[in-house]
Amino acid sequence: MCSTVTDLQAATPASIVRVVLDVPLDRQFDYLNPGLPICVGNRVVVPFAGRQLVGIVMALLSETDVPAHKLKAVLQVFDDLPFDAATLKLLRFCADYYHYPFGQTVLASLPLRLRQIKPAVTRKMWLYQLAKTTPEDFIGKRQQVLARLVASLRQHGECSEAMLSEVSATWRKAIQPLLDDGYVSRREVIATRPSLPASDLEPTLNDEQAQAVKAILGDVDRFQPWLLFGVTGSGKTEVYIRLLQTVLAEPRAQALIMVPEINLTPQLESRFRSRLSQFSLVTLHSHLSESERLQNWQAAQSGAARIVIGTRLSVFTPMPHLKLMILDEEHDTSYKQQDGMRYHARDVALVRAKQCRIPVVLGSATPSLESWYNAMGDQGQGVPNARKASYRLLTLTKRAAAQAKLPRIFCIDTTHSPPEAGLTPQLKQAIELRLQRGEQSLLFINRRGYAPVLHCSACQWLADCRRCSAKAVLHLRQRVLRCHHCGDEQPIPVQCPSCGNPDLRPVGQATQRVEESMQQLFPQARVARVDRDTIQAKDALTELLSAVHAGQIDILIGTQMLAKGHDFANLTLVGVLDIDSALYSPDYRASERLFAQLMQVAGRAGRGDKPGEVLIQTAFPQHALFAALREQNYAAFADDLLQERMAMQFPPATYIAVMKAEAADYSLVNQFLTDFSQAARDYVTEQAATLPDQPLVYDPVRPGIARLNRMERGYVMLQSAHRGALQQLLQVAVDWVRTHPLQAKIRWVLDVDALEY
Ligand code: ADP
Ligand code: ZN
Ligand code: ZN
Numbered sequence: 069m070c071s072t073v074t075d076l077q078a079a080t081p082a083s084i085v086r087v088v089l090d091v092p093l094d095r096q097f098d099y100l101n102p103g104l105p106i107c108v109g110n111r112v113v114v115p116f117a118g119r120q121l122v123g124i125v126m127a128l129l130s131e132t133d134v135p136a137h138k139l140k141a142v143l144q145v146f147d148d149l150p151f152d153a154a155t156l157k158l159l160r161f162c163a164d165y166y167h168y169p170f171g172q173t174v175l176a177s178l179p180l181r182l183r184q185i186k187p188a189v190t191r192k193m194w195l196y197q198l199a200k201t202t203p204e205d206f207i208g209k210r211q212q213v214l215a216r217l218v219a220s221l222r223q224h225g226e227c228s229e230a231m232l233s234e235v236s237a238t239w240r241k242a243i244q245p246l247l248d249d250g251y252v253s254r255r256e257v258i259a260t261r262p263s264l265p266a267s268d269l270e271p272t273l274n275d276e277q278a279q280a281v282k283a284i285l286g287d288v289d290r291f292q293p294w295l296l297f298g299v300t301g302s303g304k305t306e307v308y309i310r311l312l313q314t315v316l317a318e319p320r321a322q323a324l325i326m327v328p329e330i331n332l333t334p335q336l337e338s339r340f341r342s343r344l345s346q347f348s349l350v351t352l353h354s355h356l357s358e359s360e361r362l363q364n365w366q367a368a369q370s371g372a373a374r375i376v377i378g379t380r381l382s383v384f385t386p387m388p389h390l391k392l393m394i395l396d397e398e399h400d401t402s403y404k405q406q407d408g409m410r411y412h413a414r415d416v417a418l419v420r421a422k423q424c425r426i427p428v429v430l431g432s433a434t435p436s437l438e439s440w441y442n443a444m445g446d447q448g449q450g451v452p453n454a455r456k457a458s459y460r461l462l463t464l465t466k467r468a469a470a471q472a473k474l475p476r477i478f479c480i481d482t483t484h485s486p487p488e489a490g491l492t493p494q495l496k497q498a499i500e501l502r503l504q505r506g507e508q509s510l511l512f513i514n515r516r517g518y519a520p521v522l523h524c525s526a527c528q529w530l531a532d533c534r535r536c537s538a539k540a541v542l543h544l545r546q547r548v549l550r551c552h553h554c555g556d557e558q559p560i561p562v563q564c565p566s567c568g569n570p571d572l573r574p575v576g577q578a579t580q581r582v583e584e585s586m587q588q589l590f591p592q593a594r595v596a597r598v599d600r601d602t603i604q605a606k607d608a609l610t611e612l613l614s615a616v617h618a619g620q621i622d623i624l625i626g627t628q629m630l631a632k633g634h635d636f637a638n639l640t641l642v643g644v645l646d647i648d649s650a651l652y653s654p655d656y657r658a659s660e661r662l663f664a665q666l667m668q669v670a671g672r673a674g675r676g677d678k679p680g681e682v683l684i685q686t687a688f689p690q691h692a693l694f695a696a697l698r699e700q701n702y703a704a705f706a707d708d709l710l711q712e713r714m715a716m717q718f719p720p721a722t723y724i725a726v727m728k729a730e731a732a733d734y735s736l737v738n739q740f741l742t743d744f745s746q747a748a749r750d751y752v753t754e755q756a757a758t759l760p761d762q763p764l765v766y767d768p769v770r771p772g773i774a775r776l777n778r779m780e781r782g783y784v785m786l787q788s789a790h791r792g793a794l795q796q797l798l799q800v801a802v803d804w805v806r807t808h809p810l811q812a813k814i815r816w817v818l819d820v821d822a823l824e825y
Contacts, residue, residue: 084132085142087123088171089116090183094806096171097123098132100141109151113144113185122183124151124174148188150178150369155386158420165419165795166820167802168409176408177384181362189359190366193259196243197226200251213242221252224346225319230262257372258363263345264338271468273310277303280462281310284427288315288391291422295398295443296431298464299700300671301472301635304431305336307464308394309343311429316347316374321391325377326413328400328632329353334610335635336396337377344375352378352385380405380413383420390424393417397632398430398439399664401823410819414439430459433671433702434664437713440706441720467675475642475673475680477698479689487645487685489585490577495643495683496589502641503593503622507678509641510624511582512631512669516599517552518544518581519574524564526571534558537775542574543601544581554777577646582625590623598626631669637676642669644684651691654772656718657823659693663705666697719821723791725798726822727784727805728771731814734780740810741768745784748801761790763797771825779815783825 085099085106099114106112110125120143132139151159151174159177163170175183182188198221207214213236220235221227232239246252273281276298284294298304312323330337330353341349350364350373367373369386376382380403395403395414403413414430421428430439445457467474485492490513491499502509519542522531531540533551540549540558548557563570574581583597596612603609609629615621616636624630624639650662666684674680684694696705714721727744729737748765756762766785774781786801788794802818805811 082128082130084129084139085112085125086127086129086132087112087114087125088174089114089121089123090172090175091116091121092169092172094169094171096126098129098134098139100139101128102141104142104145106142106145107149109149109156111146111148111150111182112142114142115140120185122175122185123171126156144185146187148182148366150182150386152386152388154388154423155384157423158416159384161419161423162409162411162416166409166411167798167818173409177381179361179365180358182365188362188366190363191259192256193228194254194256195226195228196232196252196254197221198251199253206246206249206251211242213238214246217243218246228262228348258367258370260348260350260364260367260373263347263349264342266345267342269343271303271306273306274303274466274468276464276466277307277310277468280307280464283460283462284311284429285314288427289425290427291425292427293418293421293442293459294427294429294462295435295439295459296429296462296464297435297443297702298431298433298462299467299474300433300668301467301469301474301675302433302464303468304396304464305339306468308396308429308431309340311392311394312340312344312347312375315392316344318391320371320374320389322368322371322374322376322387322389323392323394324382324385324387324390324417325375325394325396326382326403326417327377327379327396328402330355330377330379334613340375340377347374348372349375349377352376352382354379380411383411383413383416390420391426393421393426393428395428395430397432399432399434399436401661404823406824410817410822412821412823415821434667435702435706437660437706437709438720441710444707444710469675471677472675473679474700475670475682477670477682477684477694477700479684479686479694479698481689482685482687489589490582490645491585491589491643492685495685498641498681498683499586499590499623499643503590505640506619506638507641508616508619508622508624508636508639509643510626510630510636510639510669510672511586511643511645512626512628513577513579513582513645514627514665515541515576515578515646516580516601516627517541517550517578518584519576519578521575522549522560523573523575524567524569524571525573526569527564527567529564529566531561535775535778536773538773541578544574553773556777579625579627582645586623586625593622594620595623595625596621598624598630600627600629603629628665628669631665631672634672635675636672638678639672639676640674640678640680642673642680642682644669644682647684648686648688651686651688651693655824656713656716660709663693663697663702667700667702670697670700717787717789722787722789723794724785724787724822725794725818725820726825727786727801727816727818728781728825729783729814729816730776730779730781732779734782736810736814737780737782738768740808740814740816741782741784743808743810744768744801744805747804748784748786748797751797751800755796759793759796761788761793763788763790763794785825 083101085101086096088096108125112123113120114123159173163173216235350367368376371388405411443459443461480492480494499509521539522542531549533540535556536553538553540551543550550557579597579599586595650658670682729740731737745765752762764787768782768784770782
């Protein structure tokens with residue numbers, strides 16, 4: 069590593085610095101080094117188009133094609149080295165695979181503070197360890213504090229100041245002679261939050277858990293994806309903890325645990341902190357302040373943090389000693405980034421694990437069809453393009469806690485028992501019963517606001533968003549109509565804008581309205597609502613969850629936010645409202661998502677020693693999805709869906725990419741997309757002989773929400789059973805787009821492996 073100017077000059081005659089910048093151009097830029105101590109991986113400040121930008125150094129060269137008079141000089145270099153070669157390799161892969169400018173890929177992966185023109189400031193702390201094995205010779209008989217300090221150092225290997233001050237308040241003074249005489253040494257690292265006190269709860273693993281742990285630990289020195297398929301409450305988290313305990317026992321080893329939305333599951337973080345309290349742990353997610361984010365990121369990058377728990381972006385965090393990756397709830401769609409580079413964190417994690425030659429564990433009660441397919445391979449499918457199973461499957465079939473049983477699931481046919489104020493008589497009765505017994509109920513409705521539609525019965529007028537082709541949702545409490553797609557708000561009209569009728573009616577159910585009905589039906593009950601509107605404040609959810617645990621809530625109403633991970637011992641009833649639209653949605657992934665959501669939310673019932681019950685209100689109780697759900701048979705459901713996808717040639721049977729475009733004027737979008745699909749088709753025809761498969765190129769179509777935020781939208785889908793063939797086509801297609809005359813007049817984005825159009 070170069071440290072001084074003279075070192076650098078001696079080592080290399082390079083005077084050209086090649087950097088990547090956060091600009092939407094898919095290239096790197098050369099600058100002159102005016103004699104600064106610059107290394108590959110450094111952050112530098114350079115002039116660019118009249119501004120100053122932070123760049124990352126990719127190479128040091130002795131010459132460049134840029135003419136000397138145009139070559140500008142690097143202005144400044146910071147002494148932090150944010151990237152290692154492994155991380156840059158991963159980012160390079162992603163830029164190529166998602167066809168996104170490399171510079172933007174690299175810089176977007178950094179905490180904001182490292183993209184700003186200032187040095188990175190982080191807090192440090194000291195770690196102490198024994199340097200000689202026989203400090204006892206040095207300790208006098210009555211020096212009990214010292215003896216305890218040494219015992220603690222011996223037990224933990226390395227101790228932070230926080231750990232030592234737990235041993236004794238006077239540890240600093242006591243340990244000084246040991247430091248002076250070289251019995252103890254210390255090193256400075258990026259500070260991490262102290263762990264929680266160690267938990268002594270260490271359940272004995274059941275056979276399935278033990279087998280899973282044994283299988284994975286028996287094969288940790290190479291790349292291997294594992295699908296840990298376990299029903300809710302089957303003890304997957306316990307399996308993760310055991311894996312970490314063993315893998316992290318190796319000095320310096322690090323592990324990355326990814327979760328969909330960490331702030332929704334505060335329990336999970338404290339469980340890891342207390343069960344793995346000997347290892348420094350940091351989190352990375354969007355609820356951290358920028359300085360916390362930098363601190364935690366640097367702790368991971370420097371190796372000081374042994375465990376990182378993070379959301380999708382954490383997949384890019386440099387971790388020099390990464391030995392294991394875990395993705396919990398791997399099916400969750402929040403792993404897919406929906407703007408900027410549209411990566412899927414699960415897919416990136418697999419690539420990273422492969423590059424690092426380490427195992428990656430994907431956990432879920434309802435695996436994504438992609439992962440299910442990769443675990444099943446062509447077993448019994450009899451399809452031409454089936455792959456061989458590349459994931460190894462581990463199954464946990466029952467709930468782990470001794471008393472907990474899977475809940476019983478029933479459908480209530482709303483055609484025979486029409487709901488009143490959203491509730492069928494059966495569900496109402498079931499809630500009453502819980503109230504009498506002092507147990508808790510949860511009502512799941514995946515729509516926030518008061519009602520999804522405001523309707524005029526005289527002329528059939530419906531309230532629309534002014535900017536989107538979507539309905540405006542009625543939010544009665546805030547007295548607005550709000551669009552859930554663009555956020556636009558408009559006042560609630562006092563009369564029908566179309567015919568003047570003053571009698572406008574809310575139609576349908578959403579969380580606020582269900583809350584209101586519950587308060588009217590059960591005035592004595594303590595009702596709480598959980599959705600994005602009620603828990604905007606950082607600690608609101610945590611407070612509400614503790615109220616639920618403390619038995620201060622009788623009826624909980626919530627969206628999918630409540631479906632994830634929570635463990636409510638006294639919750640014995642889950643009611644599900646208004647899901648029928650997802651049963652027959654034009655989106656072929658809707659039923660996969662619905663099944664996962666219902667399994668998740670059903671999984672909240674009966675986690676303690678009382679049995680749980682799930683009541684689903686639907687007009688289609690005969691639907692195959694419910695049959696599988698009642699038996700909690702995900703495998704049967706997934707196999708059916710997979711057959712269907714095979715027959716229709718949808719993912720995961722094939723790979724897709726979607727070229728999306730939008731502009732204020734649809735004719736531009738249509739022109740651009742028509743040209744695009746023609747050019748793509750021409751390429752496929754020309755290259756028929758060299759392409760390993762001939763990708764299909766569809767005509768431009770409009771998405772379900774054709775206008776979003778005043779922009780008219782369209783897309784073209786490209787599809788192939790062969791990933792390489794699709795990639796080859798995309799490479800050419802994106803180059804073509806970048807030179808198309810319309811590309812500056814519209815907004816376009818390529819979404820590889822798109823989940824939504
Ligand atoms: P999952 O992650 O699959 O939802 P958890 O690991 O959270 O499951 O386990 C569910 C509950 O069962 C937790 O309260 C956990 O402490 C408990 N548990 C897990 N494994 C065991 C076990 N082997 N014996 C007893 N209880 C267990
Ligand atoms: Zn009207
Ligand atoms: Zn809108």
